[in-house]
Amino acid sequence: MKNQQIRGLVQIAESGSIRAAAREMRLSQSALTRAMRELEEDVGAELFSRSYRGVTYTPAGEALLIRARLILETIERARDEVKQISGGKGARVRVGITPIVAITFFPEVYRQFVQAIPDASLSLTEGLLTGILPDLIEGKLDFGVALATPEELPSELSFTAVSKVHSCVAGRIGHPNAQTLQWEELLEQRWILNLNKGSSSNLLLNWLEEQRLPRPASIVQCTSPQIMLEMMRRTDLIGYGPKGIFEDNMSGAGVIPFKIEPQPHETAIGIIRVRGIPLTPAAKFLETLVQRNLGHLNESADLPG
Numbered sequence: 001m002k003n004q005q006i007r008g009l010v011q012i013a014e015s016g017s018i019r020a021a022a023r024e025m026r027l028s029q030s031a032l033t034r035a036m037r038e039l040e041e042d043v044g045a046e047l048f049s050r051s052y053r054g055v056t057y058t059p060a061g062e063a064l065l066i067r068a069r070l071i072l073e074t075i076e077r078a079r080d081e082v083k084q085i086s087g088g089k090g091a092r093v094r095v096g097i098t099p100i101v102a103i104t105f106f107p108e109v110y111r112q113f114v115q116a117i118p119d120a121s122l123s124l125t126e127g128l129l130t131g132i133l134p135d136l137i138e139g140k141l142d143f144g145v146a147l148a149t150p151e152e153l154p155s156e157l158s159f160t161a162v163s164k165v166h167s168c169v170a171g172r173i174g175h176p177n178a179q180t181l182q183w184e185e186l187l188e189q190r191w192i193l194n195l196n197k198g199s200s201s202n203l204l205l206n207w208l209e210e211q212r213l214p215r216p217a218s219i220v221q222c223t224s225p226q227i228m229l230e231m232m233r234r235t236d237l238i239g240y241g242p243k244g245i246f247e248d249n250m251s252g253a254g255v256i257p258f259k260i261e262p263q264p265h266e267t268a269i270g271i272i273r274v275r276g277i278p279l280t281p282a283a284k285f286l287e288t289l290v291q292r293n294l295g296h297l298n299e300s301a302d303l304p305g
Contacts, residue, residue, distance in 0.1 A: 005039040006068045008032050009047070013065055017054050066138055070274070073139025080280045091120040091282035096132030096144035099225045100165055100242040100269070103251050105293045106145075112289050120282050128223075129198030129272075133157070136274055142283040144272040145290055147242075152198060158275050161268040162294040167200045169258040170246040171238045178258050183213050186260055191216040192228050192237040200241045200267070207264035229255065269294065 004025075011021040012032075022032040040047050047061035057065060080092055097106060102124075113122065125132060125141060129152070132144040136157060150159045169186070171178060180186050187208075193201035193216070205215055220237060222228045225245070232239045233254040246252040271287060273279075279287060 001039065001042055002035075005035050005042075006071055008035050009039065009061075009065060009068045010072060012036075012055070013057070069138040069140075070277075071139075074277060077139075077142075077277075077280050077283075080282075091117060091280065092123070093120060093280070093283045093286050094123040094125070094141045095283075095286065096125040096127055096135060096141045096146070096272075098128060098146045098269075099126065099251075100147070100244055101145045102126065103248050104244050106290075109286070109289045109293050113286050116285065117282055122286075128194070128196055130196050132272070136272060139274070139277070142273075142279055143287055145269070145294075146198075146272060147200070147267045147269050148198065148272060149268060153272065156275055157272055159268075159270055159272050160291075161270040162291050163269050164266040165269045166243045166266045167203070167241055168243045168246065168263055169238060169240050169260050170232065170243075170252075170255050171236065171258060172233055173254055173256050175236060175238070175256075175258075177236075177238065178256060180258065180260060183208075183211075183260060186238070186258070187214055187216050189216070190218040190220070190237055192220040192222050192231050192239050194223050194225075194228065195219070195221050196223060201239075203267060204240045204264055 008021060008025065008027075011024055012018055015021040015024055018032055018036070019029050022029045025032065027035075036048065043060070043064065045060040046058050047064060048055040049058055110122070113120070125135065129144075129146045129148050132141060132146060133154065135141045136144055137154065147165060148159050153159055177186055177189055193199075193204070195202060195205070208215060216238075220231070222231070225241070228239055228241070229245070229251065231237050238258070239255075243257055246255045246257055271290065278284075
């Protein structure tokens, strides 16, 4: 398996066709086609389905494409690491974080990071667990900081729990159900929830099932934390999420936690990484800062709950 073959496999996916990929790689179309056929012979499987409409990836091709992207990203990380060790600039760190991470402790992590490595390039991707997993597997992120459990992660990823996060039911200030103490009554109202796997809302629905309680009668599905908060602020929609978001003076303005009890148990938050892939010095330093600040929040009981 040669470097040009790996790059060609990825470039075809990014460009949409062999012709466009060959142009990007400054190769003839016949040369790239030959390289892909040699790659298929090497791995012993067809990687593309060819038709008059062009090429698409076979299941084997899709699987190899994921690994190929990780290989190329690992090579780039190796280059970054060598530059950092030899005193050169060019440190790049790419991290996926959930909204609760950004609101609680990450601003302080950022201040500490840029003070220590002012020339580093930092890229932040916001998303829930399901959103950052593909980028982690393909090497587009160095690590992620999210709510998770080891059981819901692919085998190639590891999760190190560092702290706990409490979630709660919430709505606008003055909501007529803010003092409601019966779940049955609350679940008859209109809710706004993110139903994606790994979300706090999904954990709530699982907990309701465990308690033999029904799902909310009416649910507006929403994948954007910002839209969810705005709808909760400006309507009678009820939401569910990390308590720290609702109690923060800025993000939670106009929103209050409800009094309803009991509520689901706390959820682990921690570091998600690809197994066997070392971090560059800059990424490792940022990971250490994240663990340290998360740990301090947990010890002092200041983690929003």
